[in-house]
Amino acid sequence: MQNERQILSAGARQLGIELSADTESMLLQYMALMQKWNKVYNLTAISSGPEMVTYHLLDSLAVLPHLWAGKWLDVGCGGGLPGIVLAIMRPDWDFTLLDSNSKKTGFVQQVVIQLGLKNVRVHTGRVEDWQQETRFDGIISRAFTELG
Structure with missing residues (x-):
């Protein structure tokens, strides 16, 4: 895990993002949960720790300065990317995470509970069928569907 911590810290600095020790720890806990659950629920094709840091955590962090x-x-x-990463980074913002795969939203809900994320709500459903009263300030998506 030390190697992953170093990659995360260095990558965040390159993005101009400072991580507190607590935030860094929560991001790595999330990654560890993803690795554990990935064996059963096939959350991601990327399974090695260093690659998960680069392709999941840092990729999700890269958008933060633009929000x-x-x-x-x-x-x-899906497995909570980028929403969980952003929610960890910005506990004062509200995040609603939506996916049609109940296994993946079940995992995300478990992450919310285990990490104590009070600013995240998880819903299972298709976006075109989902009806919500709340108005959002922004919508984000990562690898949502095939293009064309």
């Missing part, structure tokens, strides 16, 4: 405070909807969140 603003508010209520965010993560469409097609």
Whole structure:
């Protein structure tokens, strides 16, 4: 895990993002949960720790400087990317994570509980069928669907 911690810390610095020790720890806990659950639920094809840091955690962090405070909807969140990473980084923002795969949203809900994320709500459903009263300040998505 030390190698992953170094990659995360260095990568975040390159993105201009400072990570507190607590935040870094939570991000790595999330990654460890993803590795554990991935064996059963096939959350991601990327399974090695260093690759998960680069392709999941840092990739999700890269968008952070371009976002603003508010209520965010993560469409097609899968295993919680980028929504969980952003929620860890911005505990004062609200995040709603939506995915049609109940196994993946079950995992995300477990992450929310285990990490104590009070700013995340998880819903299972297709975006075109989902009806929500809440207005969002922004919508984000990562690898949501095939293009074309």
